[in-house]
């Protein structure tokens with residue numbers, strides 16, 4: 241029997257086994273470790289047979305060769321004719337000729353940010369640039385913001401960031417500009433325009449607004465001097481950055497083989513992060529690199545054993561493709577990871593929300609809907625649906641140590657981290673409710689069906705290094721799932737249509753002629769009620 245058929249057959253068997261039974265089977269392989277990370281998938285609907293079959297499929301579908309393509313420079317994004325090499329951004333050595341440029345940009349970022357931090361590179365009025373305003377959207381925003389938040393309370397990073405602000409302006413909503421700049425002093429603000437293409441409409445509009453704000457506020461100085469001292473860029477498009485007025489020496493480049501959503505460890509993330517946290521960021525790169533190396537080494541040996549990103553990917557694929565769960569919740573029990581789910585949502589959904597295979601054939605199932613919030617906040621929001629409504633495979637992420645010395649509160653937090661997977665998996669039976677003397681009429685309301693899968697990632701401590709590890713774990717899991725579906729996880733044509741239509745609508749609003757427009761009533765209402 242073909243492996244896929246065997247997997248489908250096996251999925252039907254597994255569906256009939258409640259997680260309660262699987263959890264009582266002590267012969268199951270249920271966890272994997274790497275350095276200070278423990279991945280526990282005991283609460284997933286996976287048995288040893290599932291892992292064997294998935295491993296067999298991985299082998300037969302050349303998954304391990306595909307993974308090697310993330311390191312070799314082979315063109316694995318054929319629709320855009322590009323390699324995919326974000327692993328190179330955190331490598332310590334490489335035989336690839338382009339690596340020299342990677343090291344060069346890294347060194348320029350370190351040099352520039354230390355000059356800003358130590359007051360050697362100052363603003364046009366001679367004041368130190370203690371605040372950073374990053375302008376960018378999507379992959380040029382979500383990853384850096386997630387990492388900036390994650391490191392904020394790590395003691396070494398907090399010390400390095402003392403007296404500095406780091407802001408992100410993403411939305412073209414002009415209110416986002418107000419919210420981000422109202423308490424910033426232009427004299428002490430360094431602006432980074434982050435855009436791979438340097439053509440993204442939202443970013444360009446915000447960059448123009450911020451430039452005008454800077455030039456006006458610092459009106460006693462020549463405009464080009466203000467731009468030279470206060471605005472730098474991260475981009476692959478040097479002609480466009482020059483056109484904007486940014487000096488070439490103030491542009492930090494990257495390459496077309498870095499996809500936007502995989503660009504956190506390029507200048508996109510490194511420049512803001514080095515400016516804010518100094519040398520600590522090197523540990524972030526080292527953490528990501530440690531997972532990159534493990535992922536490749538273990539993939540080269542074949543099999544799933546102890547290969548964390550591969551296990552995450554293969555279990556995720558199993559959940560979506562065979563058990564037919566259409567969503568996934570990312571639930572970090574850590575307020576520092578407040579923006580992690582938002583970042584992974586883009587990495588996952590922009591990569592794997594696809595409709596056809598690499599060769600253009602329609603694909604029935606691809607990536608799940610991804611959402612999340614830190615626990616325990618999420619528990620008081622959408623967990624109700626996860627316990628008694630739809631089945632949403634959950635991914636709990638927790639840390640043994642806290643950035644706070646309040647062990648009581650941390651224990652409280654972590655007790656929830658440990659309790660939720662059990663509540664989802666085991667549920668509560670009518671018999672249990674009976675022993676609790678639950679009135680009969682309330683049993684249907686208070687019953688928990690259980691059998692809801694989850695996996696847990698428990699890490700010793702959240703620091704720059706493990707934050708880099710977590711990033712790489714999830715980046716690679718998304719790639720693994722895409723390889724298994726046979727889709728191109730590295731293009732994003734699905735975002736183009738809406739962008740094009742927005743440009744047309746802008747013109748339609750100017751003409752005031754909405755008669756033929758499908759959103760006629762909305763446009764009329766908008767124009768009648770907007771600010772003049």
Ligand code: F6P
Pocket residue numbers: 377378379380434435436437438439440443500501590732735
């Ligand atoms: O939303 C689509 C997208 O192209 C993302 O993939 C990308 O990260 C983002 O827009 C921003 O693009 P850029 O860095 O070119 O401004």
